Amino acid sequence: MTAGNAGRVLEILAAGRAVRYGGLKPLAPVGPGGEAILDLVASDALSAGFGTIVLVIGPETGQAIRDHVERHWPGALDVRFALQEIPRGTVDAVLAAWPEVERAGRFGVANADDLYGPTALGILAGHLTGTDEDNALVGFRLSRAVIGSSPVTRGVCRTGPDGRLVQIEERRGVVLRDDGTFGTGDGRIPEVLDGATLVSMNLWGFSPEMGEELGRAMQAAGEGEVLLPELVGRLIADPKSGQRFKVLATESRCVGVTHPADLALVQGDVAAEVARGERPATLWSAL
Numbered sequence: 001m002t003a004g005n006a007g008r009v010l011e012i013l014a015a016g017r018a019v020r021y022g023g024l025k026p027l028a029p030v031g032p033g034g035e036a037i038l039d040l041v042a043s044d045a046l047s048a049g050f051g052t053i054v055l056v057i058g059p060e061t062g063q064a065i066r067d068h069v070e071r072h073w074p075g076a077l078d079v080r081f082a083l084q085e086i087p088r089g090t091v092d093a094v095l096a097a098w099p100e101v102e103r104a105g106r107f108g109v110a111n112a113d114d115l116y117g118p119t120a121l122g123i124l125a126g127h128l129t130g131t132d133e134d135n136a137l138v139g140f141r142l143s144r145a146v147i148g149s150s151p152v153t154r155g156v157c158r159t160g161p162d163g164r165l166v167q168i169e170e171r172r173g174v175v176l177r178d179d180g181t182f183g184t185g186d187g188r189i190p191e192v193l194d195g196a197t198l199v200s201m202n203l204w205g206f207s208p209e210m211g212e213e214l215g216r217a218m219q220a221a222g223e224g225e226v227l228l229p230e231l232v233g234r235l236i237a238d239p240k241s242g243q244r245f246k247v248l249a250t251e252s253r254c255v256g257v258t259h260p261a262d263l264a265l266v267q268g269d270v271a272a273e274v275a276r277g278e279r280p281a282t283l284w285s286a287l
Contacts, residue, residue: 008104010054010121011054011108012041012111013110013202014056014058014112015061016058016112016113026065027064027068028257029267030257030266030270031283032271036068036072037113037256037257039072039283041116042077043284044116044118045108045110047286048119048121048122048125050108050125052078052079053078055079055080055081055082056081056082056097057081057082058083058087089227091214091227091231094214098211098214102208106128108124108128108205109206114254114255115254115255115266116138116203119252121203123248124136134246135205135206135210135245136245136248137204138204138247138250139157139200139248139249140250141197142194144252146175146176147255149176150259151185152175153171154174156171156198157199157200159247163246164247165232165245165247166236167236168229168232168236170229171186172184174193180195182195201256202228213231253269255269
């Protein structure tokens with residue numbers, strides 16, 4: 001791909017092995033014309049104001065993603081690749097692309113298998129170019145971030161009066177109940193979560209200073225994995241870290257493919273958005 005317009009940088013994490021899904025999730029066909037979920041994420045990012053996409057890929061599936069991008073993405077799009085050699089979690093994935101993103105200053109991070117929509121991505125892009133120098137996490141309502149009946153894991157966010165993140169707690173076995181609330185299957189309290197609860201879907205905004213924190217976390221982990229919510233939780237619990245995270249709440253819907261049965265549900269969700277005029281029927285309209 002050739003370099004094109006410069007702008008805000010979004011790093012998209014596409015190196016996962018998708019054990020539960022059983023396939024290459026970023027290339028799952030969810031669009032109205034069979035477009036991959038990764039295609040929609042990138043197209044939405046362009047519509048939201050991001051100008052450069054950095055794709056983090058793995059050694060097992062990276063070539064398939066490269067081939068897909070070269071065949072289906074516009075040549076005018078500024079897209080770059082970074083290889084995560086060993087699957088050591090999302091902190092390591094972000095670090096794998098550090099040579100590409102550090103030159104941008106502040107940058108965004110997203111999953112390759114979650115549809116955040118242009119509105120939520122636009123909120124993040126606006127923060128990255130605004131005067132607030134805090135790191136950021138886009139918070140979605142739980143009721144807008146679950147699809148289907150299979151249990152999922154969600155990072156529940158607690159914020160202070162200033163809107164900054166004070167705790168992020170991973171809750172497992174989250175499922176929709178008949179009364180519209182969400183039960184949990186991890187044996188922790190509370191056992192039931194309200195649909196308005198803000199949760200993380202791994203849509204972040206980072207400052208360049210986070211690079212040192214990411215590096216230290218991986219060094220301390222040895223050969224282990226480190227996930228972004230775990231690191232952020234430690235940083236906000238330590239006042240000496242100096243790292244603060246503004247939670248950017250959105251009412252946008254965020255759906256993704258976790259289980260095989262989710263594919264048809266996401267396809268239907270995208271088709272309904274197109275029918276309502278909430279999503280264009282064709283991609284790359286921002287180019």
